[in-house]
Amino acid sequence: MSESHGAHGGALAHHFEDLEQQREAHTLGMWAFLVTEVLFFGGLFAAYAVYRSSYPEAFANASNQLDPVLGGMNTAVLIGSSFTMVLAVHAAQLRRKWQIVGWLLATVVLGAVFLGVKYVEYHHKWEHHLIPGPNFMFEGQPGGSEQLFFALYFSMTGLHAFHMVIGAGVLIWLSVLAARGRFDQPGRNAVEMAGLYWHFVDLVWIFLFPLLYLLGRHQ
Amino acid sequence: MSNAHHESNSPNGAASHSDHAVGLGLYFAVFAALLVGTWLTVWVAGRDLGAWNTPVALGIACAKASLVVLYFMHVRWSSKVVWLAAAIGFVFLVILLGFTISDYATREWLEIYSEPLRSR
Numbered sequence: 223m224s225e226s227h228g229a230h231g232g233a234l235a236h237h238f239e240d241l242e243q244q245r246e247a248h249t250l251g252m253w254a255f256l257v258t259e260v261l262f263f264g265g266l267f268a269a270y271a272v273y274r275s276s277y278p279e280a281f282a283n284a285s286n287q288l289d290p291v292l293g294g295m296n297t298a299v300l301i302g303s304s305f306t307m308v309l310a311v312h313a314a315q316l317r318r319k320w321q322i323v324g325w326l327l328a329t330v331v332l333g334a335v336f337l338g339v340k341y342v343e344y345h346h347k348w349e350h351h352l353i354p355g356p357n358f359m360f361e362g363q364p365g366g367s368e369q370l371f372f373a374l375y376f377s378m379t380g381l382h383a384f385h386m387v388i389g390a391g392v393l394i395w396l397s398v399l400a401a402r403g404r405f406d407q408p409g410r411n412a413v414e415m416a417g418l419y420w421h422f423v424d425l426v427w428i429f430l431f432p433l434l435y436l437l438g439r440h441q
Numbered sequence: 442m443s444n445a446h447h448e449s450n451s452p453n454g455a456a457s458h459s460d461h462a463v464g465l466g467l468y469f470a471v472f473a474a475l476l477v478g479t480w481l482t483v484w485v486a487g488r489d490l491g492a493w494n495t496p497v498a499l500g501i502a503c504a505k506a507s508l509v510v511l512y513f514m515h516v517r518w519s520s521k522v523v524w525l526a527a528a529i530g531f532v533f534l535v536i537l538l539g540f541t542i543s544d545y546a547t548r549e550w551l552e553i554y555s556e557p558l559r560s561r
């Protein structure tokens with residue numbers, strides 16, 4: 223790696239003036255990536271808006287097949303994982319090695335709980351023929367516009383879950399680096415940047431939960 | 442506490458947020474507010490507000506999202522350029538959703554569009 227350990231005593235890459243400029247560049251680059259992610263998910267939200275306004279009753283009925291208790295619990299678990307992530311970033315700012323490792327692994331565990339519940343939910347849909355395709359059945363009827371809801375449900379929650387798997391992998395990798403002392407010096411911003419990503423994934427779920435699980439509950 | 446470790450020597454003082462180790466109390470308050478917001482989302486979804494159910498749900502979600510972005514993602518203490526980068530993503534999202542929805546919502550105003558989407 224082309225890093226010079228200059229007067230700052232930190233991990234300053236040679237193309238930056240100081241640690242603060244380096245950190246600013248890392249943060250800005252991460253946000254540029256997150257903006258593309260916003261629009262990546264945004265396309266699916268746009269599709270959701272179009273089809274839900276076209277088939278409001280089918281969407282409400284299909285949504286009532288989801289379990290709001292599991293969905294709500296998972297929302298709380300994911301918010302909890304954002305909290306442990308922020309504590310990991312806090313520990314990284316204070317360069318407290320074992321606290322970083324601990325909070326990163328706590329975040330991974332909560333992420334795994336979320337994905338485990340997601341597996342239970344997907345399995346339930348599988349058993350009840352709610353996977354879009356030739357074997358789709360809704361209340362004893364094949365086909366129907368409810369398929370559109372489930373196609374969007376699996377696309378949106380699937381893409382979200384995929385992001386969580388990537389995020390959990392990154393966090394495990396960072397906890398190994400942390401244990402090896404990678405974040406003992408100032409100027410190492412990886413934990414904070416991974417935190418931005420993890421919070422973004424939480425952000426997407428904050429919108430997915432009411433739009434997918436709760437839209438037919440008042441009827 | 443964090444200042445003891447403060448090693449950046451940036452002259453303009455902009456470094457202050459790099460080690461902006463806000464009190465853990467604030468993080469916990471945001472965490473608690475997000476849980477309350479989740480409970481509120483579920484509670485309000487069970488009431489019949491007519492056409493307002495979705496706007497209210499999205500309003501609560503936007504409030505929760507703002508808390509995450511401002512406090513957990515530290516945008517509140519970030520520089521203007523980071524603030525701008527964060528905001529621009531949502532500006533383009535609004536353009537994407539706004540133009541798409543205004544298209545589909547107004548198609549049936551035209552007689553030429555005799556087969557509305559939902560009849561197919």
